[in-house]
Amino acid sequence: MSDTVNRQVLLVEKPAGKLGPEHFKMAKATIPEPKDGEVLVRLRYISLDAANRAWMHGATYRAAVEANTVMAGGGIGEVVSSKAPGLAPGDIVFGDTGWQDYAAVPAKHLTKMPKVEPMTHLLSVYGIAGLTAYFGLLDIGKPKAGETVVVSAAAGSVGSIVGQIAKIKGCKVVGIAGGKDKCNWLTRELGFDAAVDYKDGAVFKALKAAAPNGIDVYFDNVGGDILEACLSQMNNRGRIACCGAISQYDGVPSAHGPRGVPGLIVVKRLIMQGFIVMDFMDQRDEALSDLQSWVASGKLKVQEDVINGLENTPKALIGLLAGENRGKRMVKV
Amino acid sequence: MSDTVNRQVLLVEKPAGKLGPEHFKMAKATIPEPKDGEVLVRLRYISLDAANRAWMHGATYRAAVEANTVMAGGGIGEVVSSKAPGLAPGDIVFGDTGWQDYAAVPAKHLTKMPKVEPMTHLLSVYGIAGLTAYFGLLDIGKPKAGETVVVSAAAGSVGSIVGQIAKIKGCKVVGIAGGKDKCNWLTRELGFDAAVDYKDGAVFKALKAAAPNGIDVYFDNVGGDILEACLSQMNNRGRIACCGAISQYDGVPSAHGPRGVPGLIVVKRLIMQGFIVMDFMDQRDEALSDLQSWVASGKLKVQEDVINGLENTPKALIGLLAGENRGKRMVKV
Known part of the structure; x- marks a missing residue:
């Protein structure tokens, strides 16, 4: 990955039937500049979720993903530069960053995450x-x-x-x-x-x-x-x-x-x-505290399915919809 | 109605399709003797409910109505004789008495009702x-x-x-x-x-x-x-x-x-x-008190649709399922 190029996965068209690799393409853009209130995030892991597919239909709890735009999706990344109070370079954040190397995102749409080892747990058991x-x-x-x-x-x-x-x-x-x-x-x-x-x-x-x-x-x-x-x-x-x-x-x-x-x-x-x-985010801390203690005591086993490479994100989602994953599937960017 | 004959409406067979008059017949039996724990009820009004039809399928919250038995249904009546503590001749009761002039019913399956004018309200707004x-x-x-x-x-x-x-x-x-x-x-x-x-x-x-x-x-x-x-x-x-x-x-x-x-x-x-x-019967008194005050103040209008004659009960149910009633349909026995 070059330091000035932002690789992106675009949704080429909304699939009428089964989702396939032909519905996506790779593109290159320049790394965006964050505007006031935004931060620039360098993506580390992209979350694959069945809901990603539903978003293509529209009529869900979020706006439909439009053709020829960066495919939407949750991701974990590191703040590279910030024009928003409360977030500083080095902070780890979660949000709907889309499938790309870098995203400029309004800070209010991001959640600052604790530093957890391994970081992948922020997308699985603590996500x-x-x-x-x-x-x-x-x-x-x-x-x-x-x-x-x-x-x-x-x-x-x-x-x-x-x-x-x-x-x-x-x-x-x-x-x-x-x-x-x-x-x-x-x-x-x-x-x-x-x-x-x-x-x-x-x-x-x-x-x-x-x-x-x-x-x-x-x-x-x-x-x-x-x-x-x-x-x-x-x-x-x-x-x-x-x-x-x-x-x-x-x-x-x-x-x-x-x-x-x-x-x-x-x-x-x-x-x-x-x-x-x-809808339950006001009770998040209590939930995380329970989840952490169960993981620590070994009562709750965490299974993750990490696939390497942004370019493999379409394949990772198609496979998830076909049920090939075990536990939380994500892509390491 | 003779004083020794108990007219009954029997369900002849369970309807496979639409309910019709051919699924019922009138019969005569002797007035039953209440056993210990039972009372003899003389029916005054029989309630018609869409659920009556569902009971013929079975798989509801009560046992299915069997062919060649008295058709099940709720009714309001007067206790004629009692072999159960707590209920005396003259008491007004509600229960699943079936479609007949008289029913011998275990007292525990009956609810003693207040004396309300008109009595029909016990099947509609207070029922x-x-x-x-x-x-x-x-x-x-x-x-x-x-x-x-x-x-x-x-x-x-x-x-x-x-x-x-x-x-x-x-x-x-x-x-x-x-x-x-x-x-x-x-x-x-x-x-x-x-x-x-x-x-x-x-x-x-x-x-x-x-x-x-x-x-x-x-x-x-x-x-x-x-x-x-x-x-x-x-x-x-x-x-x-x-x-x-x-x-x-x-x-x-x-x-x-x-x-x-x-x-x-x-x-x-x-x-x-x-x-x-x-499932809400423990809160019944509070509900009745609200309903009574709304009826008394004219905020809640009570509409009843009373049909005369036990022999017309099948027709009354068939018509109810076709949507011909307005408000609470019942039969005056």
Whole structure:
């Protein structure tokens, strides 16, 4: 990387169907000058998230990513120069920097991060993934010891932490993931009580065997047919934390919603609640303190999947949507 | 009605499709003798509810109604003789008595009711309908003054009360109902701010015009396409109180659920929550005291639709499912 060139990954066009490498291209720009109130950030790690794909559709909690602009995405970087009070060169920040070497970002859109070793933990367990798992499970799902918690995309960045926190809270935990290897990893390495491989036949039946007492809390990362299978096995007064709908992001969204809505919601007095981690930022310190103590004591294992090179970011996202990652996927710029 | 004969309406068979008169027949039995712990109730009014139809499917909060048994249903009656402490001849009780002149019912399954004039109010505003509206709107929907509340089946027993309570709480209220007459009644007589006739073209568009600031609370009595239309117009942090799914009860339930689940629930941080009025019975006195004072002050208008004759109960239910009633439908035995 030259010291004057800012490499960027552009979204060439919004994909109508499945996302592919043809939707991106590399470009070069000059390193921007921060304006008043902005800082220049040199990116270190870029976060890959299923939500990146949803942003291309628009109609999410943020503006749609437009064609022929730098692809949006969260990143961790170092402040190089600052025209904003409160941030100084050398500070580590997190924000929506986009996929590039350098970004000039208004300071108010950045979060100053503590210096943590390894720095990658700022994107996994101490980042959006860990906080999403923490607040979604504890504040929305409200699991009680002894209850059965089911989580989908269980081998992913959020799901793998959800399941481990549920174990810490004394729950019985079932993970739903794609493939035998991931399922074995969940039960053997992360302490899940059971895992259901959604690629291996009917989820409904396997779930029934794995959660014979029904489901009290379902942490939904995927939507679609797996949500439908879980809905039908919820216990009375069960809670569904709606975190994402990965199954609906890449390609053409399904033409209909899950059966059982609203019939089963009424009869079983269920709560389905959507949430966005940003809404919980006033409780961030408390969450981080819990997460840090669990990591320190070995109760919470952190799994990261680091890919090298900005130029590999498109491939990294495409692979994430296909479910090839285990734990938090990120790109080292 | 003879003094020794107990007329009964039996469910002949569980309807696979639309409910019709052929699914019922009249029968005669002898008046039962109450056993220990039971009382003999002479029915005065039988409540017609969309849920009656759902019970025929099974998979609700109560056991399915079996073929060739007395059709289940709530009723108000007078205790004729008692083998249970706490209930004496002359007491007015409510319970699941079934469609018949007399029922012997365990006292623990009955609720002793106050003597109210007219007695019919015990099935409408002071009965399940009024309490369902009260708790569903206030405890699940949690409307704040100035917010927009939308209710479906708005001219029905529950919906007409939901809308009026929402007005009392300072909300902007939109009712969804079938037909111009019902819609006019909602706005002219009950004080709704607007009404949408779902039989008159696209609900989505009409709703957008009636609720231009979006929907904060949706009280859902119907499910299906109307739920889907409301989901797409919910404001961030909106609440959907799932009370019933009338559109799904009669005939073959729809093959899929509403689009927007879970995508819109996540993005808009919605809460969808099912409830059953029985879960709130510990707060019943407080609710009744509010309802009574609103009725006394004229803020809450009570609409009842009383049909004469036990033999007309099947027709009354079939008509209710077709939406022909306004306010609380019941049969005078």
